[in-house]
Amino acid sequence: MTMAEQILKAVLINKYFYEPSRFKALSDITFGIERGKFVSVVGKSGCAKSTLLYILSTMDSDFEGELFLDNELLNNKTDRELSRIRNEKIGFIFQFHYLIEEFNVINNIMLPALKLGKLSRPEIESQAMHYLNLLGIAGQALKHTNQLSGGEKQRVAIARALINNPLIIMADEPTGNLDKKNSEMVFGLFKELSVEMRQTILVVTHDKDFARQTDQTIEMQDGRIIST
C-alpha cells in the first residue's frame, strides 16, 4: 500500500470523565486515516468508541493530546472556528439520524450549505436535489421528517452530511437503529461513496459483518486501540 496523505490524525489522545468519579475513558489513542479510505472502528458496547468519535469530530473539545484534520492542529481553536471546520470539512451522521423535525427534508439537507454560504440558495437547492436523487429519495423532498421511515431518515442524514463536500464523513452507529434490509442499504451507500467518489469515511459500529467489508478496521477495548 502506498503511503497516502493522512487527513485525520490523532496523537496520544486521553479523555477523562469526572462524574460520578474521575475515570479514564480513552488512553493514548494514536492513529491516522488516509484520504479516500473507508475505515471502521469496532468494539464492544462501552469501549468508548463513540466518545472517541465525538472528539475526532471536534464536538467534544475536552481532551488531552493532539488532533489534526487536513494537517491543521485543532486544539485551542475557538468555538466559532471549530463550528466552521465541522460545517465545511466534516459530515456527521448519528445513530438516531437527528434531523431537525421543524424543517422538511430538503431544508434539513440545505441547512449546512446555507450556513457555509458559498453557494446561492438555488444552487444549494439543486445540490440537495442531486443528493436526494443519488440516495433514491427525491420523492420525499417536501415531506416532513416525521413522515419518513427509519431507513429514509438515515438517507436524509447522509445527504445532509454530504452537502458541503466534506473531507471526511463520520458516522456513529449509522445502522444501529435499522433493520437488516435498511442496514445493508446504508452500508451499500457508504461503500458506493467510498468506491465511486473516493469519499473518506469513518464509521463507528459494533457490527462485525459491517466492519469486515471496510478498507481498514480499528478495534478498541476499554478505551485503548488493540489493533488497527
Next chain:
Amino acid sequence: MQNKLLLNIAFTLLFARLRQSVVAAIGVTFGIATFIALVSFMTGLNKLLDGLILNRTPHIRLFNEIRPSSNQPVNLSPKYRNYQNFIRSIKPKNEGAEIYNSQKIIRAIKNDARVLGVAPKVTAPVFFRTGTIELTGFINGADVLAEQKLFLLSNYVIEGKLEDLETVNNSIFLGKGLADKMMVEIGDAIQVSTAQGALATLKVIGIMQFGIAEIDDVQSYTSIQTAQKLQGKPAGYITDIQVKLKDVSLAPGLAKQYSELFGTRAIDIQAANAQFETGSNIRNIISYSVGITLLFVAGFGIYNILNMLIYEKMDTIAILKAIGFSGTDVKRAFIFLSLIIGLAGGLLGLLLGYLASLSISYIPFETSALPTVKTYPVNFNPIYYVIGIFFALATTYIAGWFPARKASKADPVAIIRGK
C-alpha cells in the same frame, strides 16, 4: 446573509410549534395591553383631577394688595433718614385694587415669548339682592375670549352661551349655588349693588358650575365693561392680570421678575396651590409604580414561557451545532425568536390596549364637578405606546438572552448523550 438564515431558522421553529408560540406572544400581548389601558386610564383621571384646579388657575396672577405704603413720609425726611423710626397705627392707603398702567403691562407680557396668553380681569365684591335678602358674592369682569382660550371657561357652563356676555348688555352668568339660592333662571333680572352703594340691574343669561360649593355659591361672571361700569370706573380699570405660560415650571421665577418689573404683587401657581402640587405628585408616583409593576409581572411571564420554549428545543440546538452552527449563531437565532414573539405580541398588545382604553372612554361617568364630562377620561398619549413596544422588545430580548446564552454554551455531545 447569516442573519437572514438565522432569522429564517427562528421563523421555522416558531411556526412549527405555532400554538406554543402564540401562547408566548399572548403573554406579551396581555402584559402590554393591560399596561397601556391602565396607565392611559390612570393618567386620564389624573389629568382630569389636575385640570379641576390647574385649568382654572393662572400660572401667574398680577394684582394689588391693599396694604400700607412701605415708604412712610418720615423716612423721606432727610433729618430722620438715619434714625430708627417707630410708627404706630398705620392705615392702608386708599389706592384700591387697580393695577396702574395695566394696558402697557398687558402688552409687555403678551410680547414675552414664554407666555401663552394673558387675560385681564376686574373683580369686585358685591351684594346680590333678591327680595329683602342680600347675598354677598363676587363679580368677575372677564375678557370672555381670552378666558375661554386660557381657562376653558365654557367647560363649566351648564346653561347659556358664554359668548353672549360680550354681546348682551348688562348680562351676567351666575354660579349654580347662587342661582339656586336666589331662585332665578335664565332671562330673569337681578339687582347687584357694590360696596360703595352703586346699584345695577343685570340680566341672567347663563349658569355655571365649578363643582366646588364655596365657589358656586358666590361667583359670577360678566364682561369687563359691565364690571367697570358697575363700579363707576373708566375703561382700562383692571384689578387682575392672569398669565398662562408655555412651561408652568417657569412660573415662580417669572412671577418674581414681573413683580419687580411692574411694581405689583405677583403670585405663581406653585405658591398658590402648594398642597395641590403634593397631591398631584403622589398620584403620579402611584400611576408610575402600578405601570412599572405591571410591566415587570408581564416581563417575568415572558421570561418563563421563553425559557420553556428554548429548553424544549435543546435537540435542535445540538443538531445545529453538530452541523456547523456556532454558539453565537445559536444564541442569535434564539434571540431573534424571542424578539419576533416580543414584536408580534407587543404590537397586538398596543392594539388591544388601545381598544381597551377606547372602551373605557365610552363608560358613562357623571360628576357634578365637571358638567361637560360625560364619560371616563382616558389619556391617549402616544408615549405610552412607545414605552409599551419598547418594553415588549426589551423584556423578550432579556428573557430570550439568558436561556439562549445557556443554549449557546451547551455541548452538543452532552445533549445527544443525555438521550
